[in-house]
Amino acid sequence: xxxxxxxxxxxxxxxxxxxxxxxxxxxxxxxxxxxxxxxxxxxxxxxxxxxxxxxxxxxxxxxxxxxxxxxxxxxxxxxxxxxxxxxxxxxxxxxxxxxxxxxxxxxxxxxxxxxxxxxxxxxxxxxxxxxxxxxxxxxxxxxxxxxxxxxxxxxxxxxxxxxxxxxxxxxxxxxxxxxxxxxxxxxxxxxxxxxxxx
Amino acid sequence: xxxxxxxxxxxxxxxxxxxxxxxxxxxxxxxxxxxxxxxxxxxxxxxxxxxxxxxxxxxxxxxxxxxxxxxxxxxxxxxxxxxxxxxxxxxxxxxxxxxxxxxxxxxxxxxxxxxxxxxxxxxxxxxxxxxxxxxxxxxxxxxxxxxxxxxxxxxxxxx
Numbered sequence: 312x313x314x315x316x317x318x319x320x321x322x323x324x325x326x327x328x329x330x331x332x333x334x335x336x337x338x339x340x341x342x343x344x345x346x347x348x349x350x351x352x353x354x355x356x357x358x359x360x361x362x363x364x365x366x367x368x369x370x371x372x373x374x375x376x377x378x379x380x381x382x383x384x385x386x387x388x389x390x391x392x393x394x395x396x397x398x399x400x401x402x403x404x405x406x407x408x409x410x411x412x413x414x415x416x417x418x419x420x421x422x423x424x425x426x427x428x429x430x431x432x433x434x435x436x437x438x439x440x441x442x443x444x445x446x447x448x449x450x451x452x453x454x455x456x457x458x459x460x461x462x463x464x465x466x467x468x469x470x471x472x473x474x475x476x477x478x479x480x481x482x483x484x485x486x487x488x489x490x491x492x493x494x495x496x497x498x499x500x501x502x503x504x505x506x507x508x509x
Numbered sequence: 510x511x512x513x514x515x516x517x518x519x520x521x522x523x524x525x526x527x528x529x530x531x532x533x534x535x536x537x538x539x540x541x542x543x544x545x546x547x548x549x550x551x552x553x554x555x556x557x558x559x560x561x562x563x564x565x566x567x568x569x570x571x572x573x574x575x576x577x578x579x580x581x582x583x584x585x586x587x588x589x590x591x592x593x594x595x596x597x598x599x600x601x602x603x604x605x606x607x608x609x610x611x612x613x614x615x616x617x618x619x620x621x622x623x624x625x626x627x628x629x630x631x632x633x634x635x636x637x638x639x640x641x642x643x644x645x646x647x648x649x650x651x652x653x654x655x656x657x658x659x660x661x662x663x664x665x666x667x668x
Contacts, residue, residue, distance in 0.1 A: 344569070
């Protein structure tokens with residue numbers, strides 16, 4: 312009598328089951344990462360010591376409750392903000408210790424001494440819309456980035472954003488500590504002094 | 510003798526599909542590993558504003574999310590004013606500090622200084638509530654924040 316072979320399990324539907332699971336995970340997958348504007352809040356200082364800052368070194372930007380932009384108490388269009396901020400930061404009107412050797416601005420004594428002293432103060436009202444606030448923040452960050460890119464181009468022949476991307480890139484070949492020094496140097500030349508007033 | 514003669518079939522043999530499940534399983538495992546499930550379901554409207562000077566927010570495990578926006582259509586009983594959502598429920602401004610403390614407690618101690626707070630705020634919200642949250646964050650010394658945005662030209666914010 313012939314030995315009966317065990318019947319083979321039909322694996323034909325295995326693929327269907329796997330496809331079902333595959334489609335489920337395909338749909339639920341989110342690989343993309345969030346992007347945004349990174350900021351640092353000022354710590355709460357209990358000691359009430361007033362730091363005296365010259366009026367000419369402050370660039371006040373106010374967004375009022377109707378989403379209108381007031382720069383140094385004058386109404387301004389959002390499209391001109393970046394240019395004005397660059398003019399202010401890059402003015403370099405200081406003399407002696409405050410002189411700025413790399414600034415390309417007008418060197419007007421009415422405006423900021425050097426980028427290290429220049430402070431942009433961003434104020435908003437409670438009714439200001441968040442979209443407008445982000446637009447303004449974006450323009451101000453863009454002003455800093457533009458100046459930093461220009462400085463990096465002058466010194467090292469590549470843009471600041473490129474240098475930052477290289478620093479993050481694990482596949483980049485080159486001296487990372489040196490690159491970090493360069494990045495920090497440029498950050499020191501054009502420090503981001505953007506204060507968000509409550 | 511013809512009994513042992515080889516069959517002279519001209520038709521092509523069918524391609525074996527036995528390895529198909531293996532291929533599919535390989536893909537399946539890839540997506541299983543790459544999947545990050547949304548940890549909280551949104552109860553608010555969350556249309557993020559647009560910006561183009563953005564930085565990437567990697568290291569997802571070191572991010573605390575605070576959502577702000579108008580309650581979505583299924584939660585209209587909570588009003589139409591913008592509200593804060595922490596984890597899975599609506600919260601008041603004074604609960605932010607407790608939330609940050611609990612998030613910090615759930616992370617390893619050496620990672621706490623690197624925690625970032627991502628503010629996912631609806632574009633229609635106004636700055637009053639955002640300012641309140643920022644003030645709370647300053648009080649609890651969570652100073653690294655990130656205004657989460659989509660990438661694009663800022664002119665889209667005006668619509």
